[in-house]
Amino acid sequence: LFVTTTKHASPKSRRRKKPFRFKLFTEQVIPGFDEGISQLSIGERAKISVPSQYAYGESGFPGLVPKNCDLVFDIELIDFH
Numbered sequence: 001l002f003v004t005t006t007k008h009a010s011p012k013s014r015r016r017k018k019p020f021r022f023k024l025f026t027e028q029v030i031p032g033f034d035e036g037i038s039q040l041s042i043g044e045r046a047k048i049s050v051p052s053q054y055a056y057g058e059s060g061f062p063g064l065v066p067k068n069c070d071l072v073f074d075i076e077l078i079d080f081h
Helices: 031-037
Strands: 002-005 045-050 071-076
Antiparallel strands (some): 002 071, 045 071
């Protein structure tokens, strides 16, 4: 999985050429990320918009993501296990 964003902070794995690895639906990432990724097929690339309530919500992520911020991710699913 390669991840970049068009808004605020996130893993910039495509630029680093290193996949971002995580397990789906284990609370390792924001809920909107789990939902978006689970709908992709291997090799598919998509922009996924994540509303604030499925991202960091009212608390934000101090120093990186402001509170109540919607996020947009550019994602390519390269593999899953």
